[in-house]
Amino acid sequence: MNRDNPNQEINHKSSPYTRLYEIIRQIPHGKVATYGQIARLTGNFTPRMVGYALAALPEGTDIPWQRVINRQGRISPRSHSGYAELQRHILESEGVRFNTDDQTDLSIFGWRPA
DNA sequence: TCCATGACAAGAG
DNA sequence: GCTCTTGCCATGG
Numbered sequence: 156m157n158r159d160n161p162n163q164e165i166n167h168k169s170s171p172y173t174r175l176y177e178i179i180r181q182i183p184h185g186k187v188a189t190y191g192q193i194a195r196l197t198g199n200f201t202p203r204m205v206g207y208a209l210a211a212l213p214e215g216t217d218i219p220w221q222r223v224i225n226r227q228g229r230i231s232p233r234s235h236s237g238y239a240e241l242q243r244h245i246l247e248s249e250g251v252r253f254n255t256d257d258q259t260d261l262s263i264f265g266w267r268p269a
Numbered sequence: 270t271c272c273a274t275g276a277c278a279a280g281a282g
Numbered sequence: 283g284c285t286c287t288t289g290c291c292a293t294g295g
Contacts, residue, residue: 189278190276190277190278191277191278191279194278194290200290200291201277202276202277202278203276203290203291203292204277204290204292205277206275206276206277207275207293208276209276210275210276223276225276225277231276231277232276233275272294272295273294274293274294275291275292275293277289277290278288278289278290279287279289280286280287280288280289281286281287281288282284282285282286282287
């Protein structure tokens with residue numbers, strides 16, 4: 156995937172992806188949001204698009220991609236292995252706890268925007 | 270242009 | 283509570 160990489164659109168401030176990334180940046184430290192939640196906040200996105208946009212992010216981006224998980228409170232595995240483990244590690248270092256079923260309690264750690 | 274794929278979600282049965 | 287189906291739409295072959 157290397158044609159019109161969405162993160163290049165970050166520099167073009169009128170891109171719909173920009174809005175998506177801006178919202179993700181607003182997720183506070185120690186909290187998590189779901190794909191569907193982000194999608195609804197943008198207004199014109201679908202959860203699949205959110206996942207797709209995040210998959211296109213480069214390493215070392217300032218976007219807190221690790222704070223976006225699925226509706227079940229679990230980390231969605233990507234095609235490239237190893238990242239789910241990394242993501243969980245980062246979240247735990249931020250204070251997010253996972254139970255024995257590898258899922259977080261969204262009623263506690265879920266982000267609730269004003 | 271058509272088809273398959275993908276870090277998902279919500280409704281129906 | 284479960285599984286199955288459908289909606290979503292950008293991207294690549």
